[in-house]
Amino acid sequence: MPSLLSISTERIQTAVACVEGLGVPRGSPMFRHALQAVAFLSQEKITAKVEHLKKAFRWSDAEVGIAVSKAPTLLTRTKESLQRRSEFLIYEVWLEPAYIAYRPAMLTYSLEGRLRPRYYAVKFLKENGLLKRDSSYYTVFKESEKAFKKMFIHPHKEAAPHLEKDYDAACKGEVPTNFRFT
Incomplete structure (x- = not known):
C-alpha cells in the first residue's frame, strides 16, 4: 500500500497493534484493509469511532470486533452515515443488532x-x-x-x-x- 510508505515505522507498528486490538488477525484477508483504515487516525479518533459503533448499533465490544474484522472500512465512515444506517436497519427494517454485526457489508451499501x-x-x-x-x-x-x-x-x-x-x-x-x- 503505497500510502503507508509515507508514515513512520513507529506509526505502522502502532497501527498494526491497533488493528490486532480491534480483532483483525494479521493473517486475515481484511488485515490490510483495516491497516489502511486506521493508519492515519489517532488512537482517540479510533476509540471514538468504536464507541460510536457501540452506541449507534447497540453492539458489545465483541460485536464491534466481529463487524470491523469483516468490514474494516466501517472505521472510515462518518458518524452521520452510520447513524442513518443504524436507524434504518434497526428501527425500520427491525434487524437485530447482532444480525447486522455478523453482516456488516450491509453498512457499506448506499x-x-x-x-x-x-x-x-x-x-x-x-x-x-x-x-x-x-x-x-x-x-x-x-x-x-x-x-x-x-x-x-x-x-x-x-x-x-x-x-x-x-x-x-x-x-x-x-x-x-x-x-x-x-
Missing part, C-alpha cells in the same frame, strides 16, 4: 440507492402476498442489481406491472409514496 429501495420493494411484495419464499434482508441487500431484479422484480411483472418503474424511481431518490399494482 442507503438511498440500494438499501431503502430494495427494502420497500420486498416489503411491497410481502404485503401483497407475492413472495413465495422469505429471503433474508442480507440476501436482498447483497445481491447485484441484475440478480436482485431477476429474483424479486421480474417474476412479478404481471401482478405488479409498475414495480420495476417504482423501484427504479426509488433508486434515483424519487421514492414513490406507494409501490403500485395498476
Whole structure:
C-alpha cells in the first residue's frame, strides 16, 4: 500500500497493534484493509469511532470486533452515515443488532440507492402476498442489481406491472409514496 510508505515505522507498528486490538488477525484477508483504515487516525479518533459503533448499533465490544474484522472500512465512515444506517436497519427494517454485526457489508451499501429501495420493494411484495419464499434482508441487500431484479422484480411483472418503474424511481431518490399494482 503505497500510502503507508509515507508514515513512520513507529506509526505502522502502532497501527498494526491497533488493528490486532480491534480483532483483525494479521493473517486475515481484511488485515490490510483495516491497516489502511486506521493508519492515519489517532488512537482517540479510533476509540471514538468504536464507541460510536457501540452506541449507534447497540453492539458489545465483541460485536464491534466481529463487524470491523469483516468490514474494516466501517472505521472510515462518518458518524452521520452510520447513524442513518443504524436507524434504518434497526428501527425500520427491525434487524437485530447482532444480525447486522455478523453482516456488516450491509453498512457499506448506499442507503438511498440500494438499501431503502430494495427494502420497500420486498416489503411491497410481502404485503401483497407475492413472495413465495422469505429471503433474508442480507440476501436482498447483497445481491447485484441484475440478480436482485431477476429474483424479486421480474417474476412479478404481471401482478405488479409498475414495480420495476417504482423501484427504479426509488433508486434515483424519487421514492414513490406507494409501490403500485395498476
